[in-house]
Amino acid sequence: MTETTETVEKPAIKTEASHKTIWGDKVISHGYTAVPNVMIRSQHRLGVNQTQMMILIQLLSYWFDKERVPFPSKKELADRLGLRPKTIQDNMKALETAGFVRREQIKTSYGDWGSNRYHLDGLVKRIKALEPDYEAEKEARKQAREAVELPKGKRQSAKK
16 A cells, blocks of 8 residues: 655735734824834843833834934923933933933024934844844753654754
């Protein structure tokens, strides 16, 4: 008796992005901010407090284009977070000192000082520098799972 193996192709299923299925189109239509999990998981490691983390996330919510840095006013950030502008100013200074944010003062067409532009290159650089640690942790979890789930002859360690 000859055994025949037939491969059945599954039809491509177009699935909606998970954030849309969770929040729905109406909520997402008002905007969506991508915050890397590496940033969220590394808050303590980055040395930022809760207020500073929320300021960074707020700045990310204004950053739609890599070439156009965010420029909300301190008052706008304070209103969004329910804080005083002075609290925003103090924490923004700490974020600058830590190298996460670089502030650029903007002059209006009348010569007055307007909102600041906030460059987040330092934050991006720090998050990218942490990524290899998370990749190593992910690989270690995969190997631990394989060591438990797979028969000895099929484990990665047996192939090496």
